[in-house]
Amino acid sequence: MLAEFDLIRRYLMPSQKRLATDGVALGSGDDAALLIPQAGHQLAVSVDTSVVNVHFPHDAPSFAIGHRALAVALSDLAAMGADARWCFMALTLDQRTFNDDAAIHLWMDGFGQGFHGLCQRHAATLAGGDVTAGELAIGVTVMGELPAGRALTRGGARPGDVIAVTGELGGGAGGLALWKRGERDLEHPLLRRYLLPEPRLAAGVALLGLASAAMDISDGLLADLGHLREASGVGAILDKEALPLAEGLESALGRDDAQQAALSGGDDYELLVTLAPGDVAHAQQRLNEQGLALTVIGQCTEALGVQGIAPDHHAGWQHFNEGTP
Structure with missing residues (x-):
């Protein structure tokens, strides 16, 4: 089975060349990422966790699991009126569900395609994360930008609206x-x-x-x-x-x-x-x-x-x- 950092490099991280054009001064490989927000904007940040058999069925296609884990997190940025910029993923992978290395390669390939495909459609960059062993779960932190002072919130409704x-x-x-x-x-x-x-x-x-x-x-x-x-x-x-x-x-x-x-x-x-x-x-x-x-x-x-x-x-x-x- 591939080691943790091999899995990250092979299936999860975009190229360093792309990171340099997406507001990421320093991406995966160090202890933290360095990001470059636009001037005059606020950051909207949200975190979401998807757990097997709680938020998605265990036998769902891995492409759908990757897509869905990011989509539900990005939805929180949508509610604020923010453009997506960056995301971070903490993937907990259950090794017991795979028979051999070929099976985990196949699952990770589909998962990465689903996750990165949605990233690309919404101009979001996966800027870092972590992979560990345990019950299948995906924690996704998303960051978006919007002009300062213009965020949509839950607290602005008025009688008559x-x-x-x-x-x-x-x-x-x-x-x-x-x-x-x-x-x-x-x-x-x-x-x-x-x-x-x-x-x-x-x-x-x-x-x-x-x-x-x-x-x-x-x-x-x-x-x-x-x-x-x-x-x-x-x-x-x-x-x-x-x-x-x-x-x-x-x-x-x-x-x-x-x-x-x-x-x-x-x-x-x-x-x-x-x-x-x-x-x-x-x-x-x-x-x-x-x-x-x-x-x-x-x-x-x-x-x-x-x-x-x-x-x-x-x-x-x-x-x-x-x-x-």
Whole structure:
């Protein structure tokens, strides 16, 4: 089996020539990286950990595991309206799952392709990290930049603001349900939404100066709306019938379960935003130019709590809470 530093050099690190052009003064190989932020910008930094059979199934393709581990971390930068710049990875690899060196080479090759492919699409550079042995888990720290003082936060919503979401909801939960049923075709739109989510970085940047508050939808719409409401000190009225359901969700789960997945399923990694009513059309136009919908689903209120949703709807979702599928 390859040694730790051989794995890093062979599958995880970009060339030193590329690092020099990506704001990395010193990359992997020393005790810490040296980065060069742009003048007049703030750094947005977030860390996310993906653990086998908690955040992804053990038998998922390694390409999808690499993509997903980075995507869910980048989604936090999207919620702040930041452009991605750098990331760091701590990979814990379970050697017991591989029969020989050929198997680990194959797995690492797919994992690296998934991770680096998403890095390249969003102009992010893997600037360092670590590899160790243990239960399979991937810790990813991401760093992004945005003009100083312009970050989107959870605390800016006001009574009267509309509540809107990007894209479609429920696809993450729908894909998980299909995986548990034995579906393995990654071309299925729901499985792609679950295993290959797309962080909405361009949408976050486009909403700077328009959205009054924002966050990404990772734990489920109701749970994450609860975080935004608490930070902003507002309540909400939701229109359940306005929820944009993911492609194929209703046919896979039925209408009631599809709406439940959209409200509480989690793993959607769309953006939940609030806007002044007069800014909605402008925001929709900006996102439409990206081929992405922005759907109004409710309104912020002075009265705390959530109206329009039956109290029996679950507030959030815990993946694999009944064990490995």
